[in-house]
Amino acid sequence: MASRPTRRSAAARAFLLVLCAGLSSVPSGVRAQEQAATSFPFAVDGVYNEIETKYIFGFTDGADIGLEGEKALELETNAAWRKRSGRYMALEQEVALEYVPTQNIGLEFAAHGVATRIKDVENMDDRSRVRASGLSAKFSYLLVGRGPESPVGLTFSVEPEWSRVEGDTGAATRALGATFKLIADAELIANRLYAAVNFSYSPETAKAVTDPAWQRSSAMGLSGALAWRFTPIVTAGVEGQFFNAYDSLGFGAFQGRAVYVGPTLHVQVTRKIIVAAAYSAQIAGHALADDRRLDLTNFSRHRARLKFEYEF
Secondary structure (H helix, E strand, O other): OOOOOOHHHHHHHHHHHHHHHHOOOOOHHHHHHHHHHHHOOOOEOOEOOOOOOOOOOOOOOOOOOOOOOOEEEEEEEEEEEOOOOOEEEEEEEEEEEEEEEEOOEEEEEEEEEEEEEEEOOOOOOOEEEEEEEEEEEEEEEEEEOOEOOEOEEEEEEEEEEEEEEOOOOOOEEEEEEEEEEEEEEEEEEOOOEEEEEEEEEEEEEEEEOOOOOOEEEEEEEEEEEEEEEOOOOEEEEEEEEEEEEEOOOOOOOEEEEEEEEEEEEEEEOOOOEEEEEEEEEEEEEEEOOOOOOOOOOOOOOEEEEEEEEEEO
């Protein structure tokens, strides 16, 4: 990614200069309002406009939930690949509708599909299939809005999910789970440099369709990210993630841990369209009763995410 303006952003700035010259006869108050409305997401006179932080950090969430009344269609693809041996790939596709009914509450309802391709992987059955996997909802509450009175934004979210396919293995299952997340972010340099921290807890109870016994598991996660706006349209950065896996709903039956690091990218294509991407590689980890480097029993070697959102 280059720090120089792209041809598209240079052309947009030239267009803005012409537009502003044409509006020079309009009263200053009206001209300022129209300029603010048409300039997004470009800079005017070198000043960057505000940007929502919700998706600029990759796998890490930002505290912004959107404007009141905002509605959006979201497509999210998550990929995980590479285990200790053999061939391993798991893809999850999510289609979601988002709505912000009040300035403090965000809602999301989603359907999921899973594609898995597994062959000769240690302790896993060979499998290649694509299936509809489940439904989820997400409820976000903006506790503290970032602004002049508070340099830090704070949001709490809960995401319950029902699954009929195990996402990592593709096996038929019945599962109920949820992810609880506390999200904090800050604007370190106004409209240019951002930081975020997430703490998550994900309990789940599940059973294979042929097994009458329910199994309980959970994961604890901590992530942090930095993002820099290289241009008014393009934001990129880096994030790190730490996960612990447990064979219980609490933290008493440790199974493994993993540390991921990778880059992030966010592009504000138009005022209503964003594209975001992230990649992370496991750089450290350990699985219970396994002296080998990394935890490739409970986690994959690589993770990636691609997100598209259209606001309407």
